[in-house]
Amino acid sequence: xxxxxxxxxxxxxxxxxxxxxxxxxxxxxxxxxxxxxxxxxxxxxxxxxxxxxxxxxxxxxxxxxxxxxxxxxxxxxxxxxxxxxxxxxxxxxxxxxxxxxxxxxxxxxxxxxxxxxxxxxxxxxxxxxxxxxxxxxxxxxxxxxxxxxxxxxxxxxxxxxxxxxxxxxxxxxxxxxxxxxxxxxxxxxxxxxxxxxxxxxxxx
Numbered sequence: 001x002x003x004x005x006x007x008x009x010x011x012x013x014x015x016x017x018x019x020x021x022x023x024x025x026x027x028x029x030x031x032x033x034x035x036x037x038x039x040x041x042x043x044x045x046x047x048x049x050x051x052x053x054x055x056x057x058x059x060x061x062x063x064x065x066x067x068x069x070x071x072x073x074x075x076x077x078x079x080x081x082x083x084x085x086x087x088x089x090x091x092x093x094x095x096x097x098x099x100x101x102x103x104x105x106x107x108x109x110x111x112x113x114x115x116x117x118x119x120x121x122x123x124x125x126x127x128x129x130x131x132x133x134x135x136x137x138x139x140x141x142x143x144x145x146x147x148x149x150x151x152x153x154x155x156x157x158x159x160x161x162x163x164x165x166x167x168x169x170x171x172x173x174x175x176x177x178x179x180x181x182x183x184x185x186x187x188x189x190x191x192x193x194x195x196x197x198x199x200x201x202x203x204x
Contacts, residue, residue, distance in 0.1 A: 004047075004077060004078040004079075006043075006047075006078060006080055006087070008040065008043070008044075010084050011040075011043075011080065011084050011085070012083065012084045012085040013039065013040060015083075015085045016037075016085065018039050018040075019037040019038065019039055019055060019057075020037070020038055020039075020043070020085050020086060020087060021035065021036075021037060021085065021086040021087070022035065022036045022037060022038045022052070022054060022086075022087050022089060023035050023086065023087070023088050023089065024036070024052060024073055024089045024091050024097075025088065025089065025090055025091070026090075026091065026092075026093040026103075026104075026113065026117075027076040027077070027090040027091055027092055027093075028092075028093070028113075028116065028117040028120050029113030029114060029116050029117040030113055030116060031093075031103070031104055031113040032104060032106055033073070033091070033093055033097040033103075033104045033105065033106075034065075034073075034097055034098070034104070034105040034106075035105075036054035036055075036065075037054060037055050037057060038053070038054055038055055038087070039055045041055075041062060042054055042055045042062050042063075043087070045062060045064070046075060046078075046089075049064075050074060050075045051064050051065070051066070051072045051073065051074060051075070052064070052065055052072075052073040052074075052075055052089055052091060053065070065097075066094065069096075069099075070094075071094035071095070071096055071097065072094065073089070073091040073092075073093065073094070073097070074091055074092040075089055075090070075091050076090045076091055076092060077089070077090040078090070115177075115181075115191070116191065118178070118181060119181050119184070119185070119190075119191050122135055122181055122182055122185050123185055125139070126139050126185055126186075135182060138179075138182055139182075139186065143186050143187070146179070146182055146183050146186045147183060147186075149179045149182075149183075150176070150179045150180055150183050153172065153175045153176040153179050154176055156172045156175070156176075157169070157172040157173055157175075157176045159172075160172040160173075
């Protein structure tokens with residue numbers, strides 16, 4: 001049974017009548033998917049199966065997310081907060097976590113969250129180089145071609161910006177952003193590093 005270095009005996013189940021709070025985030029984008037509660041048995045079952053299980057306060061029983069819909073939350077990591085009464089789970093999210101059909105119980109996936117997810121997909125393409133993938137073809141052509149594509153898309157974005165076709169500008173901007181992410185991965189540079197550089201330059 002995986003425990004992810006969680007010490008069950010130090011968890012504060014007494015603070016909330018035998019329950020601890022469980023916050024679930026998408027492991028790719030960081031989007032908060034849902035919040036639930038766990039007792040010790042729910043936590044033990046989660047660690048045993050790697051499918052996040054909660055204690056249902058309305059049904060008064062253990063409840064594994066996805067047991068009826070098949071939209072399981074597959075645990076990838078787990079961390080306990082400083083008060084030992086909340087667990088943060090990173091999970092592989094299904095297409096719909098919420099019973100309403102939305103990605104998250106708090107709404108749709110955030111725009112930045114999708115950007116991070118897209119970058120991870122590009123990283124996976126580079127690692128596995130699947131046949132038929134456009135990203136694979138770019139990496140096969142090498143850094144020079146990847147950088148050249150960013151330059152080409154940049155020029156096309158400028159041209160579109162100077163025209164009055166907003167839809168064209170949006171399309172070219174998406175192409176530019178996508179190829180820039182590919183270039184970041186080709187240079188083994190993360191999106192977070194670039195954002196940290198922007199933060200250093202920002203003055204309140």
